[in-house]
Every structure is written in structure tokens, then in C-alpha cells.
Amino acid sequence: MSLYELENVHHSYNGRAVLNIEKMVIERGEILALVGPSGAGKSTLLRLLNFLEPQTGGRLVFDQIPVSGELPLKVRRRVITVFQRPVLLKRSVVANMRYGLDLRGEKINEKALTQWLDRLGLTQLANQAATKLSAGEAQRVALARALLVQPDVLLLDEPTANLDPYNVGLIEEIVREENTARGTTIVLVTHNVFQARRLAHRTGLILNGVLVEMGPTETFFTTPHREETGAFVRGELVY
Amino acid sequence: MNIFIEALVNAFHLLIALDPVLWEIVGLTLQVTGGALLIAIAVGIPVGAGLGLSRRIPVAGCLVPLIYTGMGLPPVVVGLFVYLFLSNQGPLGDLRWLFTPAAMVVAQTIVALPLVIGLTLTAVQSVDPMLPLQVRAIGATRWQLAWTILSEARAGLFAAIVAAFGSIISEVGAVMLVGGNIDGETRVLTTAIVLETRKGNFSLALALGMLLLALAFLANFALYRLQNQRVPK
Numbered sequence: 001m002s003l004y005e006l007e008n009v010h011h012s013y014n015g016r017a018v019l020n021i022e023k024m025v026i027e028r029g030e031i032l033a034l035v036g037p038s039g040a041g042k043s044t045l046l047r048l049l050n051f052l053e054p055q056t057g058g059r060l061v062f063d064q065i066p067v068s069g070e071l072p073l074k075v076r077r078r079v080i081t082v083f084q085r086p087v088l089l090k091r092s093v094v095a096n097m098r099y100g101l102d103l104r105g106e107k108i109n110e111k112a113l114t115q116w117l118d119r120l121g122l123t124q125l126a127n128q129a130a131t132k133l134s135a136g137e138a139q140r141v142a143l144a145r146a147l148l149v150q151p152d153v154l155l156l157d158e159p160t161a162n163l164d165p166y167n168v169g170l171i172e173e174i175v176r177e178e179n180t181a182r183g184t185t186i187v188l189v190t191h192n193v194f195q196a197r198r199l200a201h202r203t204g205l206i207l208n209g210v211l212v213e214m215g216p217t218e219t220f221f222t223t224p225h226r227e228e229t230g231a232f233v234r235g236e237l238v239y
Numbered sequence: 240m241n242i243f244i245e246a247l248v249n250a251f252h253l254l255i256a257l258d259p260v261l262w263e264i265v266g267l268t269l270q271v272t273g274g275a276l277l278i279a280i281a282v283g284i285p286v287g288a289g290l291g292l293s294r295r296i297p298v299a300g301c302l303v304p305l306i307y308t309g310m311g312l313p314p315v316v317v318g319l320f321v322y323l324f325l326s327n328q329g330p331l332g333d334l335r336w337l338f339t340p341a342a343m344v345v346a347q348t349i350v351a352l353p354l355v356i357g358l359t360l361t362a363v364q365s366v367d368p369m370l371p372l373q374v375r376a377i378g379a380t381r382w383q384l385a386w387t388i389l390s391e392a393r394a395g396l397f398a399a400i401v402a403a404f405g406s407i408i409s410e411v412g413a414v415m416l417v418g419g420n421i422d423g424e425t426r427v428l429t430t431a432i433v434l435e436t437r438k439g440n441f442s443l444a445l446a447l448g449m450l451l452l453a454l455a456f457l458a459n460f461a462l463y464r465l466q467n468q469r470v471p472k
Contacts, residue, residue, distance in 0.1 A: 050376050077378035087370045090391055100377045145377065 001064075003028040003153065003185050004049060009058035011044055011209075019044050019209040021058070031179050031186045033196035033203045033217070035232065041209035042189040043084075046155045049187060050081045077104065080151040084158035086142030088130035093122055096130045096141050100149040108148065116144045119174070121167075135162035143171065147178060153185045154178065160195065172199055193233055197221050205229050246445030253446055260423075265450065268427040271340050271418075272408045275347035279355045279403055284396065287359025288389055292371075306360070309353025314346070315412030321346040322416050338419040343427070346413035351403035358402060362395020363388060397466040401459055408455055428454070 004026035011019040019041040026032055026049075034042045048055050051062075051071050060067040065075060080100070088096045097116065098108040117123045120140040125133065130141060139162050146154060156175070160168040176199060178184045190196055196203045197217055204214030205228065213226045224230045253261050290303070323329050325337040325345075336342040366388050374387050389396065411429035418425035420434060428451045435444035 047372075052372055052375055073378070073380060080378065081373075081376040083369070083373055083376070085369070087367045087373050089387065103377060103379050103383055149378070 001028065002026065003063055005059070005061040007059040009048065009055050009060050011041075011048060011053075011056045017209060019048075019055075021045070021209075021211050024204070024211055024214065026185065026187060027202075029179070029183045029185055030201045031175070031188060031199055032214075033188045033190060033200035034206055035190060035193055035196050035203060036206035038191070040206045042206050043157055044209075045206070046081055046157055046187065046189055049153070050079050050155055051076055052081075077149075078152040079155065080146040080149060080153070081155040081157060082139075082142050082146050082159055084161050085135075086138050088133070088138050088141060090129065090131050092127050093117075093130050093133070093141055094126050097144045097148060100145050104149070112148065116148065120144055120170070136164065136167060139163060140167065140171070143174070147174070150182065151184065153187070156186065156188045156190075158190055159188070160190075160192070168195070175199060193221075193235075205232055207232075242441055243445065245442040246449060249442045250446035250449045253450070261450075263423065264426055264428055264431050264447075265454065267340060267425070268408065268429075268451075268454070271343045271347060271414065271427060272404065274340075274344045275351055275407055276400070276404050278344070278348045279351035280400060283352050283355025283399070283403075284359050284389075287356040287399070288363050288385065290356070291360040291363025291392075292385065292388065303360070306353050306357045310357045312350060312353060313412065314350050314406075314410040314414075315416065317349045318346050318413030318416030321349065321413065325417065337417060338421060338425060340418070340425060342417040343414045343425060346417045347407040347410070350410060350413060351407050354403040354406060355399045358399030359392075359396055362392035362399065365395060366391045393466065397462055401462055404458055404462070405455065408451070408458070 002025045006021050006024040009019065009021045010017060034045065036042050047053050048060060051067060054068065062075070065071070089099060094113065097113065101108050117126055120143070122137065122140060122144070125137065130138065133141065139159065143159060159175070160171050163171060172195065175186060175188070179186050188196070188199060200217045202215060203217045203220040205212045207228060213220065213224060213229045215225070220229065221233055224233060321342060322337065324331045325334065325342050326332055336345070370391065371384055371388065374384050379387060409429065411433055414427055415430050415433065418427070418430065420426050420430040428447055432444045432447045432451070435447065
């Protein structure tokens with residue numbers, strides 16, 4: 001059964017339309033990559049999927065629950081976003097990592113914390129002020145903060161934008177594992193078509209707020225149905 | 240120079256002699272200033288945070304400049320208004336608060352409140368604008384979000400408290416007008432300094448001034464320590 005269903009979902013800011021999704025389905029347990037140029041509406045779509053703002057119009061259903069107004073906290077907390085430019089709290093790295101659990105009144109599993117610190121190369125920084133971290137380190141802390149909560153849905157907005165190739169590989173490996181081991185549904189917004197191809201089960205192209213094409217990743221990249229998709233994949237799309 | 244040395248010696252003697260009159264003055268100073276500060280914090284931080292957090296500030300363009308103007312309110316003018324309100328012919332005359340510590344607390348609260356509101360508002364607005372969205376994305380409730388923002392703005396909040404404390408512990412105009420500087424009733428350090436200066440008792444006035452400064456330093460030191468202790472690890 002689908003996890004998200006969107007029908008004629010449109011969104012606008014101050015009367016300016018930024019998103020218009022005619023039909024879109026996100027399957028439970030899949031990795032879906034959304035590609036497209038800057039300002040295409042991908043991040044706006046993530047905000048709707050995280051229930052951070054109500055859509056201007058249309059029907060958005062999450063796990064058979066129509067999304068309108070404030071959702072119950074329990075439902076809302078099943079979804080977490082890791083942003084392109086994560087804002088960390090003026091606390092230590094560890095305090096930032098356990099923040100999501102603190103909000104839920106849950107105790108941190110020290111073993112899991114140590115493992116994540118080690119895996120993400122943050123052990124030496126554990127007690128440092130998070131505000132002094134580099135952009136790449138901050139992004140890793142934000143990812144750990146989200147993963148420690150073990151959400152059902154992980155929304156990733158350019159999660160490797162600030163990382164070096166080694167860490168890009170590491171994050172991709174973690175994302176893949178999270179999906180395989182826990183069945184976490186992952187929606188990945190990226191400019192990097194190669195990353196989408198490496199990670200995603202399905203890929204969609206968003207242009208000017210419209211979902212142009214979405215399908216299995218291999219088909220999307222090798223035999224796209226739409227001309228714009230082919231042009232985007234080949235890096236020929238002018239926008 | 241001699242007068243300063245004499246003042247220092249005087250202050251030291253006053254302290255070690257445990258002069259009950261002096262301690263009464265210090266006690267009342269702390270009571271009035273502390274009471275006013277607590278009320279200003281209890282009202283000012285929620286109001287300032289609410290204004291800072293709300294996207295549409297009510298009566299926008301008018302309320303905030305009004306608060307900022309209030310931050311520079313001359314204490315003597317505040318004292319005059321409170322005096323008129325609490326005098327026998329005033330609307331609150333029946334309370335019989337004039338020339339009591341209660342009136343002094345009211346006046347100092349009015350002096351401190353705009354400072355606490357204005358600086359809290361600025362502190363909250365200086366928090367990264369993306370923080371609320373990202374904190375909600377992690378699953379915070381409205382209260383958890385508000386608490387997190389206040390915690391992030393804590394340096395500014397402490398600055399608001401310190402500024403308010405500094406402005407009211409050192410003010411003399413308002414407490415003099417509404418308190419009357421009555422010996423054993425409403426005499427605080429600042430009004431005692433004025434009195435001793437007028438009497439030509441400069442070394443005692445200076446000694447009291449040094450006590451006032453020491454008190455202000457101790458309070459600020461305590462606040463500073465508290466601020467640094469509250470940083471979550």
C-alpha cells in the first residue's frame with residue numbers, strides 16, 4: 001500500500017504558484033529521488049511531505065490519513081527532514097544528536113550513540129560546541145540526529161551538498177542501509193543525477209513545480225518518456 | 240584622593256560592624272529591586288518572546304517602536320506617573336501604596352519591563368530564521384519549539400535581565416518620588432546616597448555607593464555564572 005498519495009496538490013506563496021503536482025504516489029519502503037533545477041519546487045514538496053505547511057489546495061494522504069490542518073503529534077513524528085543547511089543548536093554535538101529523542105521523552109541508547117559517532121567520524125567532536133562545526137560535519141550531525149529517532153520516513157534535502165567524496169559515499173551507504181535494514185521510506189532531493197541513479201529505486205523530475213516524469217530509476221535514466229527528462233539527464237536542459 | 244580612601248575605610252567599617260540600619264537599607268534595596276525584576280521577567284520574557292516569535296506583530300510598526308521608546312523611559316517620569324496614580328486623588332489612591340515599598344516595586348517594574356520585553360524580542364528575532372522550521376521537522380510541539388528558541392536566545396535573555404537589573408538598582412528618581420526616602424520604611428541605597436550627599440556626609444555617601452556597586456557586581460556575577468551553567472552539554 002502506498003505511503004503518500006498526492007492528487008492535484010498545489011502550493012503558492014503570496015499568490016505565486018510554486019508547486020502543482022497532478023498525481024504522485026510514494027511507496028512504503030522505497031528510496032525516491034527527486035531531481036530538478038534550483039527553485040523547481042523540490043524543497044517545497046518536502047515541506048508538504050513533512051507537514052510543515054499545509055498545501056494551498058489538493059489532496060495529500062499520508063498512510064491513509066488525509067493531511068489537513070494539524071496532524072496528531074504521533075503521526076507527525078513519523079517523518080523527519082534533514083535539510084540542506086542544517087541549523088544546529090548552541091549545544092554540544094552529542095546534545096544535538098539526542099535532541100530528537102529528548103523531544104520525544106526517550107532516553108538515548110548509549111551504544112547506538114557511540115556507534116553513530118564512530119561511523120560518522122564525529123567521535124573526536126562529541127563534546128564540542130556544534131556551532132563550531134564545518135558545514136559537512138554539521139550535516140553529518142543532523143543526519144545522525146534524524147537517524148537516532150528511527151523515523152518511518154526520512155526526507156533528505158541535498159544531504160551531501162557540503163560533503164567531500166569520502167563522506168558522500170559514507171552517507172549514501174548509510175541511507176541505503178537504513179532503507180534495507182529498517183525499511184525506512186526515503187525521499188531524496190538532489191541536484192546530483194549520479195547520486196539519484198546510485199541510490200534510488202525510483203526517480204522523478206520536477207520542473208517549474210510540475211512533476212514531469214517519475215519512474216524506475218533505470219528507465220528514467222536510460223529510456224525516459226519525456227524529452228525534458230532526457231535533456232536534464234544529459235545535462236542539456238537550459239533553465 | 241583622601242575622601243576616596245576614607246570612603247573605602249568607611250564602607251569596610253560599615254560592613255564589619257554589621258550596622259543594622261545599613262543592612263536594613265541593603266535588604267530593602269534587594270527586596271524592591273528583586274521584586275520588580277522578578278515581575279518584569281515573569282511578564283516581559285513571555286511578551287517579548289511572543290512578539291519575537293509571532294510573524295505578524297500586533298499593531299505592527301507601532302508597538303515595537305513604543306517598546307523601544309519605553310526602554311529609555313526616564314525613571315523620574317515613571318515615578319511621577321506612579322505618584323499621580325497612587326496619590327489620594329489618583330485612580331489607585333484607595334490602595335494606600337504611596338510611600339510604601341509596594342509603590343517602589345511598581346515604579347521599578349515599569350522602568351524594567353520595556354527593557355526586558357525589548358531585549359527579549361531582539362534576542363528571539365536574532366535566532367536563525369530556519370531554526371523553527373527545522374525544529375518542527377524533528378517533531379517539536381509548539382511549547383518545545385518556544386522553549387528551544389528561548390534556550391537558543393539565552394545569551395540575549397540574560398543580557399535583558401542584566402540590563403533591567405542595572406537600570407533599576409541604580410535609579411533614584413522613581414523610588415524617591417513614590418517611596419519618599421522614609422527612614423526605616425522606604426530608604427534604599429540610592430536614596431540614602433542622595434540624602435548623605437545633601438548632608439555633606441560625602442564619605443558615607445561614597446561608602447554606600449561602593450556597596451551599591453559591589454551589590455550590582457555580585458548580582459551580575461551570579462547571573463553570568465548562571466548563564467554559563469545553563470548551557471546544555
